[in-house]
Amino acid sequence: MFIKKFELLFLGIIVLASLILAKNFYDDYSFKTNDIPQSYKDRIAQKEQEVIWLMQKNYGFSFRVPLIVTDRFKGRLYGLTAYKNGEIKIYLNKKVMQESMDYMVDSVIAHEYAHALMFKLKNFTKGDGHSKEWQKACLKLGGTKCEQYVNSHDVVMGKLPF
Ligand SMILES: [Zn+2]
CATH class of the missing domain: 1.20.5 (Single alpha-helices involved in coiled-coils or other helix-helix interfaces)
Structure with missing residues (x-):
């Protein structure tokens, strides 16, 4: 028994x-x-709103660019800012979102928006786009990780890598 x-x-x-x-x-x-869960969309939208509010506050103007979540990324990039024919778009890597959503929200969105701002201000610096001006912008937009010497090629002019 x-x-x-x-x-x-x-x-x-x-x-x-x-x-x-x-x-x-x-x-x-x-x-x-x-598609990504609604809770993720809400967090991304909320952060974007915060970044735009900080932009308005610190620069006296603000703009919004398309934030595209895609799983077409190759490799481990979190995000990417693309500039093509005067149009700016930010891509976020869906593949790393599940494990790195906090990082995505706290760091990546402001980081990429700072690249978008550089494009908007026609600040096309040589190199990989992580200039001193970019760093200032990243911090002003509320980014928590705005190191200048990141080894990520996340600024693309012209053709997308995917
Ligand atoms: Zn970057």
């Missing part, structure tokens, strides 16, 4: 573990195949 109970308990644990595993798998899967 004791053994029977024990087996039942053991079976129960296995069933439960399988369910949790399936749930995790499903969450992962649904994230990859579907």
